[in-house]
Amino acid sequence: MGELFRRLAAFAPLEEYRYVGLGSVWFADFSLYHKSLGIADMVSIERATGSKARFEANRPFNIQMKFKPTTQALPELDWNKRSIVWLDYDGVLSVDVLLDARLVGSSCRSGSIIAISVNAGRADEVTAFEDDRNGPTALERFKVTFGRERVADKIADDDLLGKRFAKLSRSMILSEIEEAVARRNGQGGPKCFFNPIVSFSYKDDAPMTTIVGVLYDEPERENFERCHFGELDFLKDGNELVDIEVPKLTIKEIRYLETQLPLAAGHDLQIEGDIPQREANSFVKLYRYLPNFATLEV
Known part of the structure; x- marks a missing residue:
C-alpha cells in the first residue's frame, strides 16, 4: 500500500x-x-x-x-x-x-x-440462514439487506x-x-x-x-x-x-534466497535442500515488502 x-x-x-x-x-x-x-x-x-x-x-x-x-x-x-x-x-x-x-x-x-x-x-446472511433454515435463504436475505438494485440477478448462494x-x-x-x-x-x-x-x-x-x-x-x-x-x-x-501469501520459511532459508535477489533477466531461482518451491516463489514476489524481525534464543 x-x-x-x-x-x-x-x-x-x-x-x-x-x-x-x-x-x-x-x-x-x-x-x-x-x-x-x-x-x-x-x-x-x-x-x-x-x-x-x-x-x-x-x-x-x-x-x-x-x-x-x-x-x-x-x-x-x-x-x-x-x-x-x-x-x-x-x-x-x-x-x-x-x-x-x-x-x-x-x-x-x-x-x-x-x-x-x-x-x-x-456474508452475515449465510450465518443467519444457518441459524434459521425455516426462514428465507441466505441469498434472499442478502437481497433484502442491500436492496435488489445493488444485487445483480446472476448472483447465486455460492457468491456469499x-x-x-x-x-x-x-x-x-x-x-x-x-x-x-x-x-x-x-x-x-x-x-x-x-x-x-x-x-x-x-x-x-x-x-x-x-x-x-x-x-x-x-x-x-x-x-x-x-x-x-x-x-x-x-x-x-x-x-x-x-x-498475498506470506511464505513459511526459516531465517536461514530466507538468507539463502536473498543472495540471488533481485533475479537478473533470464535467470531462474536456484533452490537447495528442502525449501518448498511454492514458498520460494511466494518469497520472490514479496521479499521487498516482508517485515524485518529477529528470533531470540534464550
Missing part, C-alpha cells in the same frame, strides 16, 4: 496529503505512513468509544481522533485536501460500508486514493462464501464509488474519474480483500498517467488481483 501511495507524488508532494484510516489500538499504518511518506495530517476513526482512554494512551504522534461511526465521522471531514483514505474494516460488507464508499467517492479531491478492505469469509464473496464485495464497493462519481459528474465542473488500480486478497486472522483506486479530474489525467502504477513489481503482469 505504501508503494502505491508513494506514486501520488505525481499530483502533489506527499507531505501535503491527509491520511484517513481506521487506526485500531496499534496505529501501525499511521506510524508507517508518517515516517515513510512524511504525512503529518492524519485522522483516525474509531467507533469503540468505550475504549477511548486506551486509544488516546496508545496514540502516536499528533493524530486527530474521531470517536464515532464512519457514517458520522466521514461527512464531518473537510474534503478540500488531497487525501489517502484507507477504510480497513474488521467486518464483512454492509450497507454502512457502501454508504461510506459513496461518501468518499462523492467528496474526495482529485488526486486522492481510496482503499476499502472488508472481511471476505462469508470465500473467494466468490470477496469478488462480489469488491464489485459492489466499486459500483457504489462509480455511482457516486457519475452523480458528481452530473453536477457540472471538470469530469471526474475513478480508476481501480489493484485488489488484494490476504489473511489477517480472517480472510480479507481490499480494492484500491485513484480519483482524479480530467485536467489532472496527465498527473495520473505519470504515477506509472503499472511499473510496480506486483502489478507488472497486469494482475488486477494480488493474492
Whole structure:
C-alpha cells in the first residue's frame, strides 16, 4: 500500500496529503505512513468509544481522533485536501460500508486514493440462514439487506462464501464509488474519474480483500498517467488481483534466497535442500515488502 501511495507524488508532494484510516489500538499504518511518506495530517476513526482512554494512551504522534461511526465521522471531514483514505474494516460488507464508499467517492479531491478492505469469509446472511433454515435463504436475505438494485440477478448462494464473496464485495464497493462519481459528474465542473488500480486478497486472522483506486479530474489525467502504477513489481503482469501469501520459511532459508535477489533477466531461482518451491516463489514476489524481525534464543 505504501508503494502505491508513494506514486501520488505525481499530483502533489506527499507531505501535503491527509491520511484517513481506521487506526485500531496499534496505529501501525499511521506510524508507517508518517515516517515513510512524511504525512503529518492524519485522522483516525474509531467507533469503540468505550475504549477511548486506551486509544488516546496508545496514540502516536499528533493524530486527530474521531470517536464515532464512519457514517458520522466521514461527512464531518473537510474534503478540500488531497487525501489517502484507507477504510480497513474488521467486518464483512454492509450497507454502512457502501454508504461510506459513496461518501468518499462523492467528496474526495482529485488526486486522492481510496482503499476499502472488508472481511471476505462469508456474508452475515449465510450465518443467519444457518441459524434459521425455516426462514428465507441466505441469498434472499442478502437481497433484502442491500436492496435488489445493488444485487445483480446472476448472483447465486455460492457468491456469499470465500473467494466468490470477496469478488462480489469488491464489485459492489466499486459500483457504489462509480455511482457516486457519475452523480458528481452530473453536477457540472471538470469530469471526474475513478480508476481501480489493484485488489488484494490476504489473511489477517480472517480472510480479507481490499480494492484500491485513484480519483482524479480530467485536467489532472496527465498527473495520473505519470504515477506509472503499472511499473510496480506486483502489478507488472497486469494482475488486477494480488493474492498475498506470506511464505513459511526459516531465517536461514530466507538468507539463502536473498543472495540471488533481485533475479537478473533470464535467470531462474536456484533452490537447495528442502525449501518448498511454492514458498520460494511466494518469497520472490514479496521479499521487498516482508517485515524485518529477529528470533531470540534464550
